[in-house]
Amino acid sequence: MAVTIKDVAALANVAPSTVSRVIADSPRISEETKQKVKKAMEQLGYHPNFNARNLASQSTKVLGLVMPSSKDVGFQNPFFPTVLQGISEGAQEKNYALQMSTGKSEKEVLDAVIQMVQGKRVDGVILLYSNVDDQVITYLKEQRFPFVLIGKPYIDIEEITHVDNDNVRAAKEATEYLIRYGHEKIGFIGGSPELMVTVDRVTGYKQALQNAGLTIRKDYTIHEEFLREGGQGAVRELMALEQPPTALVVADDFMTLGVLNTLDELGISVPEDISIISFNNVLLAELARPPLTSVDINIFELGYQASKNLIVMVENNNEPTKRLIISHTIIERLSCTKPNPVRGLERN
Amino acid sequence: MAVTIKDVAALANVAPSTVSRVIADSPRISEETKQKVKKAMEQLGYHPNFNARNLASQSTKVLGLVMPSSKDVGFQNPFFPTVLQGISEGAQEKNYALQMSTGKSEKEVLDAVIQMVQGKRVDGVILLYSNVDDQVITYLKEQRFPFVLIGKPYIDIEEITHVDNDNVRAAKEATEYLIRYGHEKIGFIGGSPELMVTVDRVTGYKQALQNAGLTIRKDYTIHEEFLREGGQGAVRELMALEQPPTALVVADDFMTLGVLNTLDELGISVPEDISIISFNNVLLAELARPPLTSVDINIFELGYQASKNLIVMVENNNEPTKRLIISHTIIERLSCTKPNPVRGLERN
């Protein structure tokens, strides 16, 4: 059917192995035949068959991507397209392809991963999320299969290569940013406490309060099951307190959108009545009303470093496990200002 | 290294070919040996090697996904995660895997596709976008390689299997919806006129106006290069007209977010001063302020049907080209109401 290495060999008057060497850009081959072969490949429009190559070389030049189960609303988070871009760029640079594995349930996801790995479809795997007590991680470790996690592992942190932000520091700085504005009653709204990001960000938030000598009120920290309905009640509760916060740290831009809505319904305006700083700095942050002051966590870079490093792990066997910390920056926009004294007293 | 078909054969006391038949669930094989072999596979923890299988069978059970070049802002549109979910589900049902191809420029994307196809990495391809004069389509057609397009092709519409909405009807209905509220001055904001979606939606918008006997004003139709800065100027211009529209048809929820912002800056409120109906009904539409009345185009289904149909094309050679139209529905929320008579006069 298609043109194979043999056809090229025949046309160039060399052995198939020579052609193979040219493809691999082997050093020990004369410039002359190299050119001759290349010309023949050109002429015939030759493209190597990956399946054959993979089979022979026992590797695929493909990275597997494990997404959260698709029923997860988090899937809709603009975080994913961006991290994908980063991964994709890192992979492309080294000529790796990307294979996605998804599933409707956690079990389906695990099965898909097993197929990928055992079927030798991929050389390594990137996990785009991390659940508590994750089966996939357990499996991958047990198989000693190369993988990197984007985010922070729950367990065996020293044994799992991962790329993450310093989320506690980021949250600490975000909170301090509000404190510098003079806020003392600062609330925290985050996602499921089962997510490490949430845990880290709450920690940082509390550290900042503590350092500043502010009291940490338990009723100031709430967890919504990610936006939508969830947000409504939570924010309402928070604002109905006798001493409602004058500023909010919200763990995710997308979530902030929901918070903004509820606030609007309550007739509370941002930043006049309440300041908000949030996280991730996705395109949305810029488009929100008001534009959000947000901690840019460099999503693209998270993905880029993940694939970059996975590839070294794959290519140099026995790479040490690493922890890569991506930097963050606070992007100032219009959602923060000084506390409103009037509003602060209003309910005393 | 790993356990192969031979090991299974040895343990089960049959020939490798028999094992292969069991895997393929061949009908002509005794229930007895089938069980025997299955037990052996179980016992050894056997998993077929896809590379070997692909090589021998000349097919991969993998579908290729072609995304727009990643520098494209459109990449950030929440449209993608959703359509991916649909594609993924259709693929999973038939045990197909998904391989992504991306690139920073159009050329890189084309190269990636060529690699996929020539390298026999995939059995078919799904295009998640369609550019005018697209190289990828040209290439795929020329190779007679199975592919389906999500959206509407620019050319050779009868020869390209695609799944799309009836965007002109959808836009017509959306516009009529506004007309029914009593609006007569209706503007249209859409993306690049190089995109078929935009073209179709403008067409539908104009049809509705015409049918209703309303004049089609040229200065009422504007195209922004997708949100952000673009939106600003355009919306301002529109609202600065002597007779500014009292309602807007906006071609994309994400874009509407930008429009909403500019409107807010201008002190124009939705829907009191101006009504807006938009398209896609992504999660964002629900979260916007006010919640957006939006045409639900069934994004998931677009993806689902795309992979479903691509798989039949791949498996039954010579399937006829099809055009699949996915239904749409207007989801009413709070961004539309009757025209505000006061505002209408204000500038006369």
Next chain:
DNA sequence: TTGTAAGCGTTATCAG
């Protein structure tokens, strides 16, 4: 520097 030949793990074609 280049050629020969033995795999890589399956599937597919024939026989039996």
Next chain:
DNA sequence: CTGATAACGCTTACAA
């Protein structure tokens, strides 16, 4: 119904 055996297209010792 099952077993040999030849592909599939490429890589990689081992020779030359």
